[in-house]
Amino acid sequence: MVNVASPELIAQVIQQEGRYPVRIELPHWKEYRDLRGQAYGLHVDLIQRNSNSLLWFCSTGPEWYRIRSVLNPKMLKLQEVSAFAPIIHQVVGDLLGRVELLRSRSQDQATVSDLAAELYKFGFEAILFETRLGCLQEEIPEDTLRFITAVNNMLTLSDVVILLPRWSRSILPFWRRFVQAWDDLYDVGMSLQKWNSNSTFVCSGEPAEGMYLTYLLSSDKLSRAEVYISVTELMLGGVDTKEKDTNPESWQKVVILITISDQACRCGSSCVFQAGAVQMCGSRVTIFHLCHYAASHDEAEFANAEEFIPERWLNVEPPKSHGGRANPGFYQHHPYSFIPFGVGVRACVGKRLAEMEMHFALSRLIQHYKVESEDGAPVVEPKTRTLLIPSKPINLRFLPRT
């Protein structure tokens, strides 16, 4: 495994990915899907060894591409995604209502505890309505909570299960719990999809087009099983990433990808191995671990990287307090030093939706409230739970703007 933490090298790795970029195998996810006879979907890459165990290859590149090519037009085209705006706007309205309720119930009438937990719910509701599996008027708290608990459990256990030998499964409880978490995810996903698999359904007496799900179901490129797993995966993506909003600097997912080292070694004098002085030419497969968190906290790229300076993203002159004219490169950074959604054909399929959700939620929250951390709030470090998450609950005070 090669940890790649400089933006130049990250760019080199990504730029040689080719038509079917491969991500690290999730053998335990795949094993669950085999156990239950489910389709693989986008997340599970099937990496196989040939008989002499030396050459690995991804046999599912075209399969992955087939699913992506059905999802992409609805998920990544700006014009299509903007159709979700009114729905997101309404779900953000619910989020604001929830924040108001929680703060008014708190001891100091201002604090919302564990904001990440609330953003999980927001993320889940948003993706439900985007796929039109829910009606805004209908409350589905039980399913929401069951799904969110299952996401938490599945991702936490995922880190454990992969390290344990198979023989331990009947003795230790982890594999059973992991399977249970996936069962819950799939159950909730399936029950919502079955409930709404007709092309029209009724929201508060009004028939509504089952926009996204109908689109997927009517596509002859995907089997019913692939539609179910794809929507469940989108729901999973919609929930497990929203916690990134809770820190102004944003938590980032670590991107892991696999590439064949031979290919990289032959790529010329500036190949990632030589440039990084990593001698890996003897081995056939290299796992490149793109250290996005490290790259995006690198002082060489971002002056005062640990500070929350939102203006750094604007194309304006930096304030004197942050370097001013004395440091004209302040806002310049390498394009690959901040890639929270990944880059290229395998980049996050939900990025446009996520950006719109974050944009709407943040702008409306900030219009209504001044947001402060609690007095004596601890420093919150990132922690790995398949993705990076905050190590402690983040409690924030929401003070109404007058």
Ligand code: HEM
């Ligand atoms: C702040 C929010 C989000 C962040 C930072 C994020 C980040 C990422 C990253 C880094 C990847 C891997 C890209 C790569 O391997 O090159 C990814 C993949 C993916 N994301 Fe997101 N994501 C977010 C929200 C979402 C949402 C809302 C959805 C669903 C609507 C979603 C669905 C997916 C799926 C299905 C993949 C796998 C794509 C594939 O392998 O083809 N994500 N995401």
